[in-house]
Amino acid sequence: MNVLYFAWVRERIGVPKEQIETSAATVMDLVEELRAREERYALAFSDISALRVAVDQDLSDFDTSLEGVREIAFFPPMTGG
Amino acid sequence: MKILVQDAAFDAGAELNDFTKAQSNMGAVVSFTGIVRDLDAGLKQMDIEHYPGMTERALEKIASDATERWNLGDVLVIHRFGALKPEDVIMMVATASKHRKDAFEAADFLMDFLKSRAPFWKKEQTDAAQDWVSSKQEDEDALTRWE
Numbered sequence: 115m116n117v118l119y120f121a122w123v124r125e126r127i128g129v130p131k132e133q134i135e136t137s138a139a140t141v142m143d144l145v146e147e148l149r150a151r152e153e154r155y156a157l158a159f160s161d162i163s164a165l166r167v168a169v170d171q172d173l174s175d176f177d178t179s180l181e182g183v184r185e186i187a188f189f190p191p192m193t194g195g
Numbered sequence: 196m197k198i199l200v201q202d203a204a205f206d207a208g209a210e211l212n213d214f215t216k217a218q219s220n221m222g223a224v225v226s227f228t229g230i231v232r233d234l235d236a237g238l239k240q241m242d243i244e245h246y247p248g249m250t251e252r253a254l255e256k257i258a259s260d261a262t263e264r265w266n267l268g269d270v271l272v273i274h275r276f277g278a279l280k281p282e283d284v285i286m287m288v289a290t291a292s293k294h295r296k297d298a299f300e301a302a303d304f305l306m307d308f309l310k311s312r313a314p315f316w317k318k319e320q321t322d323a324a325q326d327w328v329s330s331k332q333e334d335e336d337a338l339t340r341w342e
Contacts, residue, residue, distance in 0.1 A: 124244075
């Protein structure tokens with residue numbers, strides 16, 4: 115699965131994109147998996163309420179299933195306009 | 196419906212004229228232009244990051260939601276990304292309709308959703324610091340008036 119990071123999430127994790135092999139069932143399961151991996155992930159994902167997630171480019175919730183999902187992106191609340 | 200996400204600068208006046216001329220039998224055109232504001236600390240640069248692919252999808256969704264809700268002849272959205280300076284044009288929206296109320300309301304709706312539902316992030320650089328712009332609760336609250 116392609117995992118993308120934007121804005122300060124990207125800066126904290128240190129890469130804009132990576133390929134991750136996971137059997138996580140939901141977005142939240144993936145977050146837990148990443149948190150346990152390394153300090154930089156634990157830091158980036160320390161406060162989920164400060165984050166938004168897009169699953170296959172649709173804004174989604176953290177309890178969204180990852181079945182059949184190809185791309186997931188984590189980022190702070192958007193500031194367009 | 197025209198939606199452009201680009202790093203290149205654009206002439207908002209020329210875009211508005213082209214948009215207006217392209218309409219037939221529309222009594223009203225409303226436009227909004229967003230411009231980079233300077234900061235008290237002196238803004239050196241504003242960097243706008245976006246999510247290629249999702250950005251276009253999100254903008255198309257917002258624009259098509261607007262056309263379902265109001266009687267619109269046409270919608271234009273242009274949003275820049277990359278490095279911008281104070282006074283640069285960041286983005287514009289324009290709506291065309293038979294009557295002004297639809298055009299005004301739809302433009303207002305587009306801006307509210309563009310602020311917090313399109314994947315753009317702004318970072319401000321001053322001489323002293325660089326910081327990601329935080330989202331505002333009032334922007335999130337603004338969406339509830341369209342429910």
